[in-house]
Each structure stands twice: as C-alpha cells, then as structure tokens.
Amino acid sequence: MRAIRVMNNGGPKVLEEAEVDDPLPGVREVLVDVAACGVNFIDTYQRSGVYPVSLPFVPGSEGAGTVAEVGSEVTDFSPGDRIAWAMAPGSYAQRAVVPVDKAVRVPDAIDDNTAAAAPLQGMTAHYLVTSTYPVRTGDTALVHAAAGGMGLLLTQLVKARGGNVIGTVSTSEKEQLAREAGADEIIHYTEDDVANEIRDLTDGRGVDVAYDGVGRDTFDASLASLRPRGTLALFGAASGPVPPLDPQRLNSAGSVFLTRPSLGHHMLTRQELDWRAGEIFQAVSGGDLTIRVGGTYPLAEAARAHEDLEARRTTGKLLLVP
DSSP: OEEEEESSOOSGGGEEEEEOOOOOOOTTEEEEEEEEEEEOHHHHHHHHTSSOOOSSBOOOOOEEEEEEEEOTTOOSOOTTOEEEESSOSOOSBSEEEEEGGGEEEOOTTSOHHHHHHSHHHHHHHHHIIIIISOOOTTOEEEESSTTBHHHHHHHHHHHHTTOEEEEEESSHHHHHHHHHHTOSEEEETTTSOHHHHHHHHTTTOOEEEEEESSOTTTHHHHHHTEEEEEEEEEOOOTTOOOOOOOTHHHHHTTSOEEEOOOGGGGOOSHHHHHHHHHHHHHHHHTTSSOOOEEEEEEGGGHHHHHHHHHTTOOOBEEEEEO
16 A cells, blocks of 8 residues: 655655555454545654654554454444544555544544544544633633634634634734634734733733644743633644743743643543544534635645645645545
8 A cells, every 4th residue: 555654754855655565453443444634733743753753654643534444353343434533643544554442433424534634633622622621601712823723623612612712823814714713803923912912802801711732932922811810721832842931930920720731631531532523523514613624635745735734834624635
C-alpha cells in the first residue's frame, strides 16, 4: 500500500510517499481502508520532533474509512462497517490499523470527508466546553484562531450552550467565516492589542474562559484577558510552546486557573468516547454543527498540506485523501 513515511525529523519535506507492507490488525484492532485522514497540528509537532516519536513512522492519528478485517477478539465491529477514529497513529496511508477502543461508528447521514474531519477537533472542542470549562448561559469565551478548524467548532459549541464568543482572526475573510459560525465580536490580532480590546468589549471585566490553541504568540494576551478566577485552557501550541511560567503570574492576573488539557485524558473510557463522539455526530447529522473542510490534498501532497497549515494559509479542516 501507499503511505507517508517520516525517516528523519524536520520540515514538511521529510514527508515522503512510499510503498509499505499492509499493516496487520492485532487481536483488539481493526484494519481499515482509509477514505480520508485528518491533518492536525500534532502531526507537525511529531514530524518536526517537538513531540518525539520513534523513527521511522507513518504520521497521522485521525481518519475515517471502512473496516476491511477485524482482530480475533473484536466483536464490536465487522468488515464493511464505516468507522472514524482519533488518537490512532499511522493514519496517513491507504490502510490503517485502529484499536477498537479508539473507533466509533459513522452515521449513514455523514459522508467520509466530514467523518474524517470530525473526531479529533470535534471531541477536543466538546471536552473544552463541557469538561475543561463547562460553558454556561451568559459566559463570554475568547476563542483564538476563530476561523480555523478548532476555532469554528468551538465558536459553534459555545454558542449552542448559551455563551458569547469573542474571536481573534488575521484577515477579513477569516472574520466573515468566524461571524458565520456565530462569533459575537472579532479582534484582528495582527492590528489590535487583544487584551485591551477584550477589556473594552467586556466593560473592563474580562472573559470567563480563554480557549487558546496557538500558544506562545497568544498566551500573554489570553492571560491578560481573563476575569478574576477565569480559566485559561491552553490546548495547543500552533505558534510554539509557551515558555516556563512563574505561578505568581496566575495570582497577579486575578487568581486565575491555567490548564493544559489533551484529548487522550478525556476519552479514557468507552462510555466517555461514545458520549463525545455521539454528541458531535448527532449535532452534525441534525444540522446543528457545521464542519468546514477547508482543503483536501492527495496523499502524495502531505508536505504541501503541512506547509499550508503551518503558514496559517488555511481555514477549517485539512484532509488527505489516499
């Protein structure tokens, strides 16, 4: 089969298409014919070596497809079932092995591309608004990169729970997308001081929660934008890791809370995985949640997808199609 391999850490050019042996499912795994796989910032961290992974490896951890073969102890799925997954390595390929405890069924009403775009960012947005900081009616959330795949989902889910969204974007085109998703106010972070704008928009109070997947470039502004005892959920580092922090800064900012959550710790049980994935797929099927696929690339063009993602030239979700 064809797959993308990383032989050495580095820039996007280390993503090479190669012919490799088909993987074999273990006793509690399924072999899947991949219809589409998601491109995420965590893939760039692993490719570059920021998140160490044993070399060589096939990148990608999210996708959707059809079960081709099941392991000897698998009773949950059968060949022909359509599934989607997140947190299963080796997804940049024509075939992938997925542990059954990471796989979820795809409703008939959802197409393969949407199914592949939903799990990682959809469930991340879900845990952020339901578990990390449960948004309540009247809360105000700061959502960075509001026109990105995560930002658009977060904005919709915050609004669905009765909250208000102040989003940050870099262009007028991205502002339009964020507003279409429900953002109440928009700040152009390349032109305006985000923290000052937040204070003006909230009559000096600050936001209840800042959802920050950008990291180094936005962290200080996020911290300065919180109300007393507000929450900063730092769930990613698209611009690079945040430098070490003196905890006294949290006191000075108003006895605020800082957390660095991850999806893996929010799908620890089958029940929790089914809850998060089920609510996301139900909202998509019912038309209450829109997943924007901002670009699809042939598998062989994985390097171009990474370049576009890291250069912030994209909106919505990026997919590779084997």
